[in-house]
Amino acid sequence: MHSIAVENVFKDFRIYARPQDRLLELLLRKPRHRDFHVLQDISFNVLEGKSLGIIGDNGAGKSTLMKLLVGTLQPTRGSVDIRGQVAALLELGAGFHPEFSGRRNIYLNASLLGVPDDDIEALENDIIAFSELEDFIDQPVKTYSSGMYVRLAFSIATMVRPDVLVIDEALAVGDIAFQKKCVQRMNEFRKQQKSMVFCSHSMYHVQELCDTALWLEKGRIREIGPSEDIVARYEDYCNSRRVYTTGEAHANEHANDKVLAGDAAEAPAVKDCRIIHTVMRDVDGNEIREVEPLQEVILELKAEVQNDAAHCYFGFALMQDLEEIVSSYLATDRPDVENGPFKKGEIITVQVRLSAMTLRVGKFHVLGGVADDSGLLWYETRLSKEITIKPNKGLGPYVMPSTWDVVRDMSNTEDQSSSS
Numbered sequence: 001m002h003s004i005a006v007e008n009v010f011k012d013f014r015i016y017a018r019p020q021d022r023l024l025e026l027l028l029r030k031p032r033h034r035d036f037h038v039l040q041d042i043s044f045n046v047l048e049g050k051s052l053g054i055i056g057d058n059g060a061g062k063s064t065l066m067k068l069l070v071g072t073l074q075p076t077r078g079s080v081d082i083r084g085q086v087a088a089l090l091e092l093g094a095g096f097h098p099e100f101s102g103r104r105n106i107y108l109n110a111s112l113l114g115v116p117d118d119d120i121e122a123l124e125n126d127i128i129a130f131s132e133l134e135d136f137i138d139q140p141v142k143t144y145s146s147g148m149y150v151r152l153a154f155s156i157a158t159m160v161r162p163d164v165l166v167i168d169e170a171l172a173v174g175d176i177a178f179q180k181k182c183v184q185r186m187n188e189f190r191k192q193q194k195s196m197v198f199c200s201h202s203m204y205h206v207q208e209l210c211d212t213a214l215w216l217e218k219g220r221i222r223e224i225g226p227s228e229d230i231v232a233r234y235e236d237y238c239n240s241r242r243v244y245t246t247g248e249a250h251a252n253e254h255a256n257d258k259v260l261a262g263d264a265a266e267a268p269a270v271k272d273c274r275i276i277h278t279v280m281r282d283v284d285g286n287e288i289r290e291v292e293p294l295q296e297v298i299l300e301l302k303a304e305v306q307n308d309a310a311h312c313y314f315g316f317a318l319m320q321d322l323e324e325i326v327s328s329y330l331a332t333d334r335p336d337v338e339n340g341p342f343k344k345g346e347i348i349t350v351q352v353r354l355s356a357m358t359l360r361v362g363k364f365h366v367l368g369g370v371a372d373d374s375g376l377l378w379y380e381t382r383l384s385k386e387i388t389i390k391p392n393k394g395l396g397p398y399v400m401p402s403t404w405d406v407v408r409d410m411s412n413t414e415d416q417s418s419s420s
């Protein structure tokens with residue numbers, strides 16, 4: 001059964017060239033606006049217990065869609081149906097009264113979400129503890145920083161145990177430690193078979209937290225499907241665009257090549273190489289998502305060459321929390337590793353064999369990357385799926401290959417002296 005059903009939704013905003021046109025339109029009853037089609041023909045379902053990520057460029061219409069879901073905006077056409085109690089975390093500070101203290105706002109918000117006063121009393125301490133705002137909870141929220149606002153709003157929205165949680169980009173505001181807590185809380189929420197819609201520019205969080213992802217482009221659904229696939233294709237699209245911007249010099253160089261080759265009418269320059277996948281394999285070549293400490297493993301990226309005479313420099317990194325590189329392996333430092341020139345259409349498989357996996361605990365991703373010939377612009381990157389280190393005995397984050405030796409010198413023992 002679905003908890004959210006969106007059918008053929010359109011949303012237009014009226015744009016007035018001058019503020020007074022709005023009034024004139026009312027008075028003269030003649031249109032003085034133009035319609036801006038922010039969302040067009042949006043349809044999707046979220047099944048009970050499932051989570052949907054909404055991704056897309058700035059201005060694609062994500063926040064507008066979230067507001068339609070929670071009912072703060074009405075669609076111009078089409079229908080939105082949500083079953084059950086919805087808690088939302090949308091615009092910063094929305095739903096808070098700025099003059100009230102954090103504590104009063106807990107009551108205000110929770111009762112708006114339909115929680116009876118007695119229940120709010122029981123939740124109050126947990127909400128405050130989760131938000132870590134004990135010292136500020138009796139201050140008016142207008143004195144809060146944006147991070148403090150989000151802490152309180154997130155704590156309230158998740159603590160009141162709604163059926164559907166709608167969160168717009170909230171994680172970006174908090175610090176890393178609080179982000180981790182939020183992700184944990186959202187995962188617990190999923191385990192309780194509640195539904196969630198989560199809008200974010202963090203592809204990592206969308207991949208980790210959402211079953212399905214919806215890619216909005218200029219107000220229309222470009223793709224919807226398993227979050228891993230959609231995120232990968234969106235990253236591909238972003239990477240190719242990044243080449244045109246941060247890699248302008250590089251792209252121009254190729255554009256010039258084409259002009260010189262008499263091929264001026266060709267489409268804009270494309271990046272030299274596109275990564276098809278990044279995976280970790282065991283020594284028998286099987287893809288693995290779990291690894292034992294000290295296991296011999298292979299990091300692999302597969303790429304397609306998209307331009308003739310391309311020089312590509314490959315690299316890998318093991319990433320924990322996607323913030324921290326724990327080790328890297330870069331061909332830019334290694335003249336012995338093949339770097340081309342490659343031919344357009346070639347499929348290249350690059351492997352690095354690690355004789356021992358020295359991480360002892362936790363989860364990580366393998367990041368595969370391709371740099372241009374300057375070695376400075378990593379214009380294409382692709383993450384593997386999450387890989388877990390199998391539980392094992394020991395302490396500390398690392399394990400090193402080791403051998404033991406015990407040497408016994410018996411020359412001073414009694415046995416030795418009596419026998420001599």
Ligand SMILES: Nc1ncnc2c1ncn2[C@@H]1O[C@H](COP(=O)(O)OP(=O)(O)OP(=O)(O)O)[C@@H](O)[C@H]1O
Pocket residue numbers: 013014036038056057058059060061062063064065
């Ligand atoms: N009330 C409004 N009146 C007119 N235009 C609006 C209104 N609200 C949003 N828009 C426009 O609608 C488009 C989509 O905005 P929206 O905030 O939904 O995008 P978004 O995908 O959430 O962007 P971002 O990633 O930057 O947050 C933008 O061009 C924005 O300027």
